[in-house]
Amino acid sequence: MNLASIRIITADIKRLVQFYERITETSFTWYTDDFAELRTASGALAIGSTRTLALFGGDAVADAASNRSVIIEFLAEDVDDKYQRVVKTVTTEIVQEPTTMPWGNRSLLFRDPDGNLVNFFTPQSQQAKTRATAP
Incomplete structure (x- = not known):
């Protein structure tokens, strides 16, 4: 499935x-x-x-x-570059500026106009990169 x-x-x-x-x-x-x-x-x-x-x-x-429990996630080529665009485009809440997470992703969290949490992330560690490309 x-x-x-x-x-x-x-x-x-x-x-x-x-x-x-x-x-x-x-x-x-x-x-x-x-x-x-x-x-x-x-x-x-x-x-x-x-x-x-x-x-x-x-x-x-x-x-x-x-919604207060789901995060909509997008794999981004360069989350820091995306942050520069998002901060200029998004009038909603930036929850977290780009931050490297313990599991190896660099993540940017913000809310869409309906309040849904959105995560743009870029794998940083080799393990995170492998996970991101796995079927």
């Missing part, structure tokens, strides 16, 4: 898609006015409007902008 995607439910899909397009410098594919997706080699970040909840059983299934 392979992880296919992570989906964020939001009340303002255009704002959130534009945010992720700016920080990743990659365009999303819009499938409907209520669903867009960013595909990468390892999976996808999908964004759906709260209107899509009706297809999954109703509004009680998910609560937009209330």
